[in-house]
Amino acid sequence: xxxxxxxxxxxxxxxxxxxxxxxxxxxxxxxxxxxxxxxxxxxxxxxxxxxxxxxxxxxxxxxxxxxxxxxxxxxxxxxxxxxxxxxxxxxxxxxxxxxxxxxxxxxxxxxxxxxxxxxxxxxxxxxxxxxxxxxxxxxxxxxxxxxxxxxxxxxxxxxxxxxxxxxxxxxxxxxxxxxxxxxxxxxxxxxxxxxxxxxxxxxxxxxxxxxxxxxxxxxxxxxxxxxxxxxxxxxxxxxxxxxxxxxxxxxxxxxxxxxxxxxxxxxxxxxxxxxxxxxxxxxxxxxxxxxxxxxxxxxxxxxxxxxxxxxxxxxxxxxxxxxxxxxxxxxxxxxxxxxxxxxxxxxxxxxxxxxxxxxxxxxxxxxxxxxxxxxxxxxxxxxxxxxxxxxxxxxxxxxxxxxxxxxxxxxxxxxxxxxxxxxxxxxxxxxxxxxxxxxxxxxxxxxxxxxxxxxxxxxxxxxxxxxxxxxxxxxxxxxxxxxxxxxxxxxxxxxxxxxxxxxxxxxxxxxxxxxxxxxxxxxxxxxxxxxxxxxxxxxxxxxxxxxxxxxxxxxxxxxxxxxxxxxxxxxxxxxxxxxxxxxxxxxxxxxxxxxxxxxxxxxxxxxxxxxxxxxxxxxxxxxxxxxxxxxxxxxxxxxxxxxxxxxxxxxxxxxxxxxxxxxxxxxxxxxxxxxxxxxxxxxxxxxxxxxxxxxx
Amino acid sequence: xxxxxxxxxxxxxxxxxxxxxxxxxxxxxxxxxxxxxxxxxxxxxxxxxxxxxxxxxxxxxxxxxxxxxxxxxxxxxxxxxxxxxxxxxxxxxxxxxxxxxxxxxxxxxxxxxxxxxxxxxxxxxxxxxxxxxxxxxxxxxxxxxxxxxxxxxxxx
Numbered sequence: 001x002x003x004x005x006x007x008x009x010x011x012x013x014x015x016x017x018x019x020x021x022x023x024x025x026x027x028x029x030x031x032x033x034x035x036x037x038x039x040x041x042x043x044x045x046x047x048x049x050x051x052x053x054x055x056x057x058x059x060x061x062x063x064x065x066x067x068x069x070x071x072x073x074x075x076x077x078x079x080x081x082x083x084x085x086x087x088x089x090x091x092x093x094x095x096x097x098x099x100x101x102x103x104x105x106x107x108x109x110x111x112x113x114x115x116x117x118x119x120x121x122x123x124x125x126x127x128x129x130x131x132x133x134x135x136x137x138x139x140x141x142x143x144x145x146x147x148x149x150x151x152x153x154x155x156x157x158x159x160x161x162x163x164x165x166x167x168x169x170x171x172x173x174x175x176x177x178x179x180x181x182x183x184x185x186x187x188x189x190x191x192x193x194x195x196x197x198x199x200x201x202x203x204x205x206x207x208x209x210x211x212x213x214x215x216x217x218x219x220x221x222x223x224x225x226x227x228x229x230x231x232x233x234x235x236x237x238x239x240x241x242x243x244x245x246x247x248x249x250x251x252x253x254x255x256x257x258x259x260x261x262x263x264x265x266x267x268x269x270x271x272x273x274x275x276x277x278x279x280x281x282x283x284x285x286x287x288x289x290x291x292x293x294x295x296x297x298x299x300x301x302x303x304x305x306x307x308x309x310x311x312x313x314x315x316x317x318x319x320x321x322x323x324x325x326x327x328x329x330x331x332x333x334x335x336x337x338x339x340x341x342x343x344x345x346x347x348x349x350x351x352x353x354x355x356x357x358x359x360x361x362x363x364x365x366x367x368x369x370x371x372x373x374x375x376x377x378x379x380x381x382x383x384x385x386x387x388x389x390x391x392x393x394x395x396x397x398x399x400x401x402x403x404x405x406x407x408x409x410x411x412x413x414x415x416x417x418x419x420x421x422x423x424x425x426x427x428x429x430x431x432x433x434x435x436x437x438x439x440x441x442x443x444x445x446x447x448x449x450x451x452x453x454x455x456x457x458x459x460x461x462x463x464x465x466x467x468x469x470x471x472x473x474x475x476x477x478x479x480x481x482x483x484x485x486x487x488x489x490x491x492x493x494x495x496x497x498x499x500x501x502x503x504x505x506x507x508x509x510x511x512x513x514x515x516x517x518x519x520x521x522x523x524x525x526x527x528x529x530x531x532x533x534x535x536x537x538x539x540x541x542x543x544x545x546x547x548x549x550x551x552x553x554x555x556x557x558x559x560x561x562x563x564x565x566x567x568x569x570x571x572x573x574x575x576x577x578x579x580x581x582x583x584x585x586x587x588x589x590x591x592x593x594x595x596x597x598x599x600x601x602x603x604x605x606x607x608x609x610x611x612x613x614x615x616x617x618x619x620x621x622x623x624x625x626x627x628x629x630x631x632x633x634x635x636x637x638x639x640x641x642x643x644x645x646x647x648x649x650x651x652x653x654x655x656x657x658x659x660x661x662x663x664x665x666x667x668x669x670x671x672x673x674x675x676x677x678x679x680x681x682x683x684x685x686x687x688x689x690x691x692x693x694x695x696x
Numbered sequence: 697x698x699x700x701x702x703x704x705x706x707x708x709x710x711x712x713x714x715x716x717x718x719x720x721x722x723x724x725x726x727x728x729x730x731x732x733x734x735x736x737x738x739x740x741x742x743x744x745x746x747x748x749x750x751x752x753x754x755x756x757x758x759x760x761x762x763x764x765x766x767x768x769x770x771x772x773x774x775x776x777x778x779x780x781x782x783x784x785x786x787x788x789x790x791x792x793x794x795x796x797x798x799x800x801x802x803x804x805x806x807x808x809x810x811x812x813x814x815x816x817x818x819x820x821x822x823x824x825x826x827x828x829x830x831x832x833x834x835x836x837x838x839x840x841x842x843x844x845x846x847x848x849x850x851x852x
Contacts, residue, residue: 065794065832194791201796202787203780204731204771208797211730219725244714262725263734264717336735336743336797336831385733385797386831417736597791601834605794608833631740631829640822642835 041166043128043174044121045100053163055082056090062105062357063197064387066660067598070195072114074594078188079122079181081146089196092381096360097374103359106392108561108658111594115655123178132169133160183653192597209340209355209382217410219263220403221270224255224423227282227624228485236274243269252402259407263414282624285484287429294431294452302450302477305465309473314446318437320512327685328497329618331427331490334636337385338420343400344410349376355384357391365394369401389489393425418629425488426619428455432501442513447471452479455487463498468559469524485621491609492661495560499665503556507673517555518543529589530559532650534566537587540648541568554674556666562657563590569670573678577693581643589650591657602659603647610667612637616687702763705773715761720744722760731771731800742828745801746770752808771800783807783845790841794832802828806842815846
């Protein structure tokens with residue numbers, strides 16, 4: 001992919017970014033490319049500098065609230081030595097298939113995968129600006145340096161702002177291997193910058209896909225099967241069609257769509273549908289049945305993930321041993337904005353608006369459903385009201401295009417909260433059977449982990465093969481059951497349950513060994529980064545120091561998604577089993593910190609989500625139906641339930657490794673371990689059954 | 697169907713909709729005021745909070761007929777003549793929102809609190825805001841921002 005983009009390509013990718021380009025987009029391009037002076041300088045896909053000195057940075061990650069719209073430009077601004085006030089975000093390309101890399105936001109990768117490419121891109125631009133200035137002054141490049149949005153000539157003090165260098169720089173070749181700014185000179189990275197997206201959100205401006213209003217737009221609701229596996233037997237839409245405002249009722253593969261002038265009519269129209277479903281194939285798809293199935297496999301060897309030594313034999317002959325079974329439920333993401341997408345299918349192509357985490361895959365999915373080539377799909381990437389992994393799926397845009405095929409108008413396909421919760425992409429139900437043993441010296445001698453669940457290895461079992469401890473005689477194997485419901489990645493994926501299982505079981509081994517949980521971990525933990533996080537969390541939490549009466553501590557440490565997080569939770573358990581969390585101390589190793597305010601927010605966010613699944617909510621399946629539907633029966637954390645979080649960061653100059661997910665996995669285990677300290681009862685099921693903790 | 701007149705953010709508006717249409721959809725679809733959000737539709741999350749004659753209500757379960765001839769204030773009306781409400785200003789400086797979706801409801805609910813209780817304690821804040829859910833976990837910043845806004849007035 002040539003880095004020197006033609007003006008036509010640039011306009012296709014950057015047309016919304018500024019007045020200069022909107023005008024240019026209306027100018028016929030044929031024959032003008034060779035002659036027209038470039039009104040801007042875009043040596044690399046991500047960065048454009050205009051003659052007024054404004055620097056636009058293409059944001060090719062979805063702004064989920066994790067601050068990428070600001071953090072990614074910070075990386076550019078630093079390397080480019082820009083004035084922050086001249087930097088702004090530019091929208092993602094409307095044809096993701098032409099972009100330099102796939103657009104996919106997830107796995108805590110935005111900083112990790114953006115760091116080097118954006119730095120190099122900015123450095124290239126900077127070098128070209130230096131060269132342009134040097135040429136215009138007739139001096140060696142070595143005498144010119146970048147400083148605060150301008151190139152300065154050391155000897156004469158002459159200064160040219162970037163805007164003044166745009167035309168000359170645009171004619172230069174793009175250097176291959178530009179020098180990168182040393183970290184000792186960083187002025188921007190590591191300090192907070194105000195987020196670009198905050199003011200519009202605070203003003204209540206229409207920034208979300210659900211706020212979109214297009215000329216002639218209609219709204220559709222879709223009646224979906226009441227159970228996974230159910231099929232439609234009959235449709236009586238007479239009453240629905242007569243509801244005021246309803247325009248049409250159409251069949252789509254996902255169900256029956258009611259198309260109406262506005263949302264309330266679409267909802268009332270759907271209510272008036274008389275549908276009959278055949279639920280034969282849905283029967284038996286139940287959480288209880290799945291757990292019973294996995295229980296029957298607990299002692300059956302599974303597909304081996306990793307084996308060292310002979311865990312079974314070592315366990316059999318060990319003096320001190322423990323076995324445990326863990327039960328984890330399905331989970332919905334329950335993000336505040338339900339699933340939604342807008343699609344317009346026209347003879348000349350397809351246009352979609354979607355708050356997706358996977359713009360490239362969404363464009364391809366829309367093309368497939370519409371039966372058009374990918375380049376005929378224009379995709380507007382919207383900011384979601386929460387992602388958490390739910391929007392890594394393409395079911396939102398696929399449904400919208402299916403409905404849009406039935407009308408000339410742009411269609412907003414509206415999902416209610418119940419639609420979203422009952423047609424999710426669930427964190428799978430899993431069950432884990434573990435055996436562990438220590439010798440007389442308190443050293444681990446056997447560890448067997450049988451990870452069982454619905455779905456694939458990545459969703460169910462990833463992480464079982466690599467607990468961060470030196471464990472001789474180790475066996476991790478798995479049993480995977482086919483998906484009975486749609487499944488997907490929930491913030492930290494398999495580590496949502498793996499962190500809980502491994503870090504509570506390690507506590508059980510520590511107890512067998514008669515050792516303090518922190519000391520036991522430190523004795524067997526090899527990874528120096530995880531170790532540094534663990535030691536920092538323990539030190540800041542005052543691990544080992546006396547606590548007020550009735551307060552107890554639990555500790556956990558998990559490496560995931562390239563970063564390392566350790567947490568200490570302080571809590572009390574009341575006589576009725578009710579848990580009050582007083583304090584969460586979190587220490588992370590995530591490489592260099594880009595925006596510390598964003599980091600702080602991300603950690604609080606991760607811990608809030610983790611407390612929710614530790615204490616409050618689960619999805620249960622009964623004969624293919626999701627039994628929950630809204631926040632009253634799938635409760636999430638409320639403001640009064642949020643504990644104070646103290647964040648500590650292990651200082652590091654290494655490249656950033658991400659923070660979206662890593663603070664999630666340790667939390668449940670730290671809570672469960674503290675509950676054990678408080679009550680003597682082991683927690684092996686989430687959400688915690690506080691009745692079982694009641695005294696007496 | 698009789699037209700319904702209500703005052704929204706200081707402007708008299710007339711809508712021709714069934715009287716049981718939730719105020720939420722009248723605001724969003726009829727009046728194109730998109731700031732007020734749908735999230736649960738059953739008044740358990742607070743995303744749709746607006747003020748009705750000065751009291752916070754959940755627009756998703758408030759039939760528009762109930763608002764007839766009354767005053768509604770939405771997030772768009774929190775700012776007066778282009779000047780942000782001090783809560784909004786502090787929400788920005790404290791970087792309170794993440795995804796931002798719950799915050800229109802949060803801000804209207806918080807503004808109603810400060811109108812009634814200029815110096816709320818943390819417990820009073822948690823109690824008043826308990827019905828407003830945030831999935832992203834911005835709760836501690838919400839509390840801090842409300843305290844700061846309360847402090848700002850008393851410092852004046």
